Amino acid sequence: MNAISKPTINWSTRRDEKRRRMGSVSSIVNGKIIPTQQINTALESLIKSGDKVVLEGNNQKQADFLSRSLSTINPDVVNHLHMIMPSVGRPEHLDLFENGIARKLDFSFSGQQSLRIGQLMEDGLLEVGAIHTYIELYARLYVDLTPSVALLAGFKADRAGNIYTGPSTEDTPALVEATTFRDGIVIVQVNEIVDDVTDLPRVDIPASWVDYIVQADQPFFIEPLFTRDPRLITDVHVLMGMMAIRGIYERHNVQSLNHGIGFNTAAIELLLPTYGEALGLKGKICRNWTLNPHPTLIPAIESGWVESVHCFGTELGMENYVAARSDVFFTGQDGSMRSNRAFCQLAGQYAVDMFIGSTLQVDGDGNSSTVTRGRLAGFGGAPNMGHDPGGRRHSSPAWLDMRSDDHLLTKGRKLVVQMVETFQNSTSPTLVEELDALAMARDYKMPLAPVMIYASDVTHVLTEEGIAYLYKAESLEQRRAMIAAVAGVTPIGLKRDPEVTANLRAAGLVAYPEDLGIRRSDATRDLLAAKSIAELQDWSDGLYQPPAKFRSW
């Protein structure tokens, strides 16, 4: 080594800087507690221009006291922040950019804010780093997007800084670990501060990972995003649900699964205790689940179908029900749910047989996207659930059933089912010639179209017309014909050749309801185990407490 000169390097710049910043707020903090009224002053001292700041906007819970505060600090003091956000869900998330405090954004999902992101980009006020899936964004926190500051949310803290997140633990562990273990500053807003750790129901995040806590001016914002009112489930959904159970779940022996959040899959959940039971399938399929605690799963749970459910996050109203069903759900010593999006994503990726979900557009090859023009909606978790994980090595019957031959080098596959009605409404076909995502990529000069699930990963397309068993396709041409065979009167469907379709049905590559022994006339809402939110509550013995907006009584 003698020939090589070693540069002189300070190896603890991050730690030194953290100490310096913490020193600068020593006069306003009380131990780890930032007084509520001092939050802006504290943020202006603890955050520096250009910092990478991770802000907990989850799928549901929002560190909204901290985001509201941050959006009102002085942009002359702090600016050019690089925001890292799993979910961009609130107006103040973008006020940060409009007000000149933040400049760059790496994110996963943006619901209602997606249009405004595009506008801010056009106005030159916001630069997008990349759009990720949730787990991909967490991953980058450990590689090239390590935050200097994390702004997080929990239910309660003790004065030492131990955090009780409540049932909505969600992203917090993944975000806090990347920050605290690389000398970043962790600030957690809580609804309540208690004196001692013994006053906390349980500890979700230990005090030694937390630098500051602050009591929020009001409890953090949380939304019931995964509640589907059974009244909106149609006879068509029921027909599709019956096909799914008969033609996919039963046929491939699906044991473990993840459901999307549409009415289609809600219908399946409500058909298990009726149609599924009549088929004699209870205890034979659908035993282990990875999904949020959907209220529409209650009848299946109560009927004894469900052995376990691990959750990404929680769902408002389901708290008491989950706590009373501890054999099924993952709960803490306090009895309430412990969710964890990172681990649930892992579970849904590597340990389940099937993902089934809906989407807005599918092209003739089978690529799909929820992107529509001008809206940078992001990816969320669907691309992780909806692909065949190349790093999987264990087998299951359903996984092996996807093999094209039994050569020892031929792997099984995860079942990835796209379950869509052929039309979104009378004028918008779901099956389209080209995804809007491509126009979006051209408009925003993105290197790739924002595709949610790629055709090569999709094993089945299920519409109200039938099921295309795409994993059996022997050519791209055959695959297209199979999709067309179930595409109804969409532009894709109108191209089909009736003779080809007949051959596909005869060969078992496509199945229509009658091919599965399902009479369309049987497919009515009468088959649903619950037809309203009130009936879900009945099933739960009153434990499920639906939020006001879902109550009609």
Add this chain to the structure above:
Amino acid sequence: MNAISKPTINWSTRRDEKRRRMGSVSSIVNGKIIPTQQINTALESLIKSGDKVVLEGNNQKQADFLSRSLSTINPDVVNHLHMIMPSVGRPEHLDLFENGIARKLDFSFSGQQSLRIGQLMEDGLLEVGAIHTYIELYARLYVDLTPSVALLAGFKADRAGNIYTGPSTEDTPALVEATTFRDGIVIVQVNEIVDDVTDLPRVDIPASWVDYIVQADQPFFIEPLFTRDPRLITDVHVLMGMMAIRGIYERHNVQSLNHGIGFNTAAIELLLPTYGEALGLKGKICRNWTLNPHPTLIPAIESGWVESVHCFGTELGMENYVAARSDVFFTGQDGSMRSNRAFCQLAGQYAVDMFIGSTLQVDGDGNSSTVTRGRLAGFGGAPNMGHDPGGRRHSSPAWLDMRSDDHLLTKGRKLVVQMVETFQNSTSPTLVEELDALAMARDYKMPLAPVMIYASDVTHVLTEEGIAYLYKAESLEQRRAMIAAVAGVTPIGLKRDPEVTANLRAAGLVAYPEDLGIRRSDATRDLLAAKSIAELQDWSDGLYQPPAKFRSW
């Protein structure tokens, strides 16, 4: 719902059973502390026949007091255990089966014990559930392999049960979470018990997740598995390392990466401060790493090449060095490393440009395996690092550089580089007609051959002969010709047609050293930034403290 009868179900059998078991040891425990001498009695009461038990055998650290104790409990009292083990590394792990205490095994990796697993299977004493990768095994803990009991290891605990794992946190968070949040019993062996949480350097696992702690009879076993002595790096390794830097890292602009643990990649680490510096690449490539703290990375770190390293686990001897380089490594408030295999696997899967590693056998298509006949060695983490993650959505220059065209639906790819010498030794070719893994699958009636990395995921094969840029192959035939072109005098290599090879080189599909501007005569050990363990220690300013077996002075 009126038509459907609801069965009467006890929803808290797991919680009730946990309470019952904990009650049965109340007379021998002192709060959460199991007296060391009472461990067998406690295990016989806390564990029940047929239980799923997760035992922390990590890549490095071992809950060996608990495994030794478990292997000597009374098999008349506890038997038919279903053991879940990331790593089967110690003799007593298999004594459990020989002694009739355990019956079924789900695992990820088994090093020296792999031959004996096969023997116990043949003797009918051990049934393998499945062989997983690490992260896949964690995933199943949240789906269909939730443990009733977890036996784990840490450095220190306080009397309340807060755990300090030390730098080797590794698998502990993933294992504890799945157990504690589904009413399993968590027992942690520690080297030392202190009175109060303030006596712990930091908290890695909060007390509310831990049911019992026990002071081990001796500190847990830990091995330096990732230390490669530079004296064993050959001129051939240097040549291959130069080709990697020039023909892959520089060419594709590799910013973030994961290295395997062979001498090949150790050579690359030691060439960055010399050959890499001469090429003017410092600060331009290889900035963010996901790997264990390899001692051979020290010169690159000291020369200012490395911005960050996130680690699966730690490495014996590197503790002080890591603690003194907190800008680079992830460390806790105590200054010592925080590793985390689950998050590092995520990072290595979703956030890095490249995996490069060695293997024992590669077939003519590019499939590879480390399995040799009769040895059920398992997968570890390589299949997760060594595949193109289908759920990735963000771009990077290297990732985009793998595209075959610039259509908006054409994704980039992770670089997956297999770096092998054409022969393992004078009689064993690395490039083979058929992987031994296939014979293994036939012998053990496995549904699939235990392939480590599939051909479809490999983008480059690098041997001492040259680089095959497989991602450019337009057909399976061309792919085979490219591999043959760098396969030397192996059976695969002997099949090549010189004219085809010349065409492949001319087309840039294969590159030999001279095609990359590398003179074979320049490739000598003189280029290594350190040629011995002692020189690594010098580079570290004495902070690296090599274990005795690596000291020659």
